[in-house]
Amino acid sequence: MLSAQSSPVVRATLPTVEASLPAIAERFYQRLFDEHPALLSDLFNRANQANGSQREALAGAIAAFARLLVEHPEERPDAVLARIAHKHVSLGITPDQYTIVGRHLLGAVAEVLGEAVTPQVATAWDEVYWLMANALIAAEARLYAQAAVAGGDVWRRMEIAERREETADVVSLTLREPDHETARRFLPGQYVGVRVELPDGARQIRQYSLCCAPGSKTWRITVKREKPAGPGAPDGEVSSWLHAHAHAGDTLEVSLPSGDLALHDADTPLLLASAGIGVTPMLSMLHHLALSASTRRIHVLHADRSPAHHIHREEQAELVSRLTNASLHLWYERGARTLTGPDASEGTVSLDRLPLTPRTDAYLCGPLPFMRALRTGLLNAGLHARAIHYEVFGPDLWQSR
Incomplete structure (x- = not known):
């Protein structure tokens, strides 16, 4: 005060x-x-x-x-x-x-x-x-x-156990402790920092969501190669380095799990809404919910350019299928008609078909325009602002506009 x-x-x-x-x-x-x-x-x-x-x-x-x-x-x-x-x-x-x-x-x-x-x-x-x-x-x-560490003592070396090409611009890296002990626990929805040394000697840090089950022996991060922000701008420094140089057997400097978009255990209805690479923290939440055999009413919503661009699509659908009271709703700019099974639509995301109640807890991750539009729809549906949680990849510009 x-x-x-x-x-x-x-x-x-x-x-x-x-x-x-x-x-x-x-x-x-x-x-x-x-x-x-x-x-x-x-x-x-x-x-x-x-x-x-x-x-x-x-x-x-x-x-x-x-x-x-x-x-x-x-x-x-x-x-x-x-x-x-x-x-x-x-x-x-x-x-x-x-x-x-x-x-x-x-x-x-x-x-x-x-x-x-x-x-x-x-x-x-x-x-x-x-x-x-x-x-x-x-x-x-x-x-x-x-976390039982001294202030600032967050960096640890982890080994890349596996590398998987998800799309031309997205790679997943499975990380493990060098002694193969179980990785440090984290809360579903959290991220870690990754620090790499670039060719000019700079040691740059970027954060990546942990998109695996909390408590698993290994961690997994999924890295999208960032495109230039405009004419003449460079590709993402760290994401491009990871795509070019991070291979199985290499080690990375990784920080403690952090982030306040952590799933709260409750009995309220749940909405997990993502777009593009924003699916990654939602996967961790789905793994947690599936492992705990949650009976919460859960709506999982994802938007993307096409099914081919939708990373971890099959994994997301499989996790939803393991939940007794969950549904999956997909929106694509194109290609939705090629899918069978999940509720897939073409065009702009709509909440009209989701029976949301004011008790729903909502978790959002994706581009700011997507999250802002969805938040407006959720407020109109009667959700309280405190029940709408979000994660921004990059500087948090939510409050500055």
Whole structure:
């Protein structure tokens, strides 16, 4: 909670700061990487820095947190920060890094806003930053403690036991502990970070969902080779490296399982909705539900370009068939008429044929336009916003638009 002195100052200056956040975020990263260039090569996603999505995500997170402090001071910020804390743990972030970030972030505010940043304003926004930072530090400390590791000690070597080509642009890698012991447990829906050394010496990190059963002896990740974001842009650095160089017998640096899109055990109806590569966390959930012989009413929805592009299609259908009260609904841009068996349609996803109730818990993963459209439909169907959970591959831009 903001102090009595800072609260009115933040409330008064919030519109100005919000309007300037894109410029502040840009200046912040410039300052940070000028002083600490290794952070760009070894911690931050260079592609997201180049296309501006990381700046947009940072601005959105700061704005959402500050607005929560002044408009809903009685609410805890856990929901706003949980996703960030999990991502930080997958990167091995430590408390000392918050001091560096805070200095450059508040320096960027002063540079962009100039004389508007009086000592009183600077003190108030310093308080906002440290409220956010300390909440994240505490949340991350809890996650490290739950995993029984020291803060930041998240990286382990794992061996690639098997490589499978799913499509021309998607490969699955089965990972095991070097001593062949059972892999660390995770919650259905979580992801891990993978760190690789690129030809220029940079050690870049990307997160990939664990798309296997929790508690299995091995892990599996499925990697889509990212295409250029625009003319002249490069392919995805880490995904392209994994496609070219990750083979059975090689080892990878892999972080602790993280992520707040974890399936909650309950007796409520369930919707698992995905598009494209977003099917991966849903597979982990389906494995868990099948192994536990769940009797929940479950609707599984997936959208894709065509059946040929639908990775793990047969596995998904087989898992749904093992559940006594589950149904599978597929939407394809083309090729749906070639399928027999599951409910397959062509065109845009529709919720019309799904008998959803306000008690339904929904889990979404896929491109933002897909998830936003689906979320609107679910709210219209009577679901509470708290019952709609989502995972974004990449910077979380949900709150910034």
